[in-house]
Amino acid sequence: RLPIAILISGRGSNMRVIAEQAAKGALMTDVRVVLSDQPTAAGLGIARAMNIPTEVLEPSKFPDRASFDRALLEVLQGYAPELIVLAGFMRILTPDFIGAYAGRILNIHPSLLPKYRGLHTHRRVLEAGDAEHGVSVHFVTEELDGGPVILQSRIPVTPADTEDSLSARVQQCEHRIYPRVLEWYAQGRLAFRDHHAWLDGKRLDEPLDP
Numbered sequence: 609r610l611p612i613a614i615l616i617s618g619r620g621s622n623m624r625v626i627a628e629q630a631a632k633g634a635l636m637t638d639v640r641v642v643l644s645d646q647p648t649a650a651g652l653g654i655a656r657a658m659n660i661p662t663e664v665l666e667p668s669k670f671p672d673r674a675s676f677d678r679a680l681l682e683v684l685q686g687y688a689p690e691l692i693v694l695a696g697f698m699r700i701l702t703p704d705f706i707g708a709y710a711g712r713i714l715n716i717h718p719s720l721l722p723k724y725r726g727l728h729t730h731r732r733v734l735e736a737g738d739a740e741h742g743v744s745v746h747f748v749t750e751e752l753d754g755g756p757v758i759l760q761s762r763i764p765v766t767p768a769d770t771e772d773s774l775s776a777r778v779q780q781c782e783h784r785i786y787p788r789v790l791e792w793y794a795q796g797r798l799a800f801r802d803h804h805a806w807l808d809g810k811r812l813d814e815p816l817d818p
């Protein structure tokens with residue numbers, strides 16, 4: 609089983625789905641730790657209730673981003689994860705941190721990357737009048753929300769949609785696709801090489817679509 613660390617900042621619904629599937633053996637991962645930068649993150653309670661070790665690192669206790677990330681590395685290394693899973697972790701990681709886990713950090717982002725990197729993706733989709741929206745799972749590189757996309761799931765946007773309705777539908781897609789990508793990684797089918805994602809030895813030039 610692949611030892612993973614899940615990093616969250618809030619609700620933790622992706623973390624919960626991953627941890628539940630891992631607990632029932634549907635996902636060949638071992639959630640070694642759930643770490644949050646927010647002490648009040650609801651996901652911490654979910655993880656504790658599942659007897660998963662939790663850690664909290666508060667940014668306000670560190671003088672700068674570099675020292676926070678050094679502490680983050682140190683705490684994580686104590687759990688020896690082989691993959692870092694960002695699941696609503698709302699912080700930008702330093703190149704030093706990313707370098708320490710090069711090709712071994714995944715993120716889920718609520719847009720059809722490369723569209724709408726950054727925050728407030730649902731609002732921006734509505735403002736732009738896009739006909740479709742979705743979610744992407746990608747490898748994390750130094751470029752914010754810019755690493756190679758592995759899997760994307762699309763939803764149509766209707767005139768009746770609001771930020772909340774889009775968020776809810778995107779979330780359902782997230783819960784389907786993140787575990788899938790993790791399972792590929794756990795099975796050794798997925799890798800990051802030469803700035804690209806590779807699945808079953810084939811370079812992914814386009815994101816996959818389930």
Ligand code: GAR
Pocket residue numbers: 616617618619620621622623651695696697698716717718726779782
């Ligand atoms: C998810 O929608 C995820 O895509 C998004 O945060 C939410 C976390 O939900 N991530 C980002 O916006 C990263 N920039 P969760 O805490 O319920 O898993």
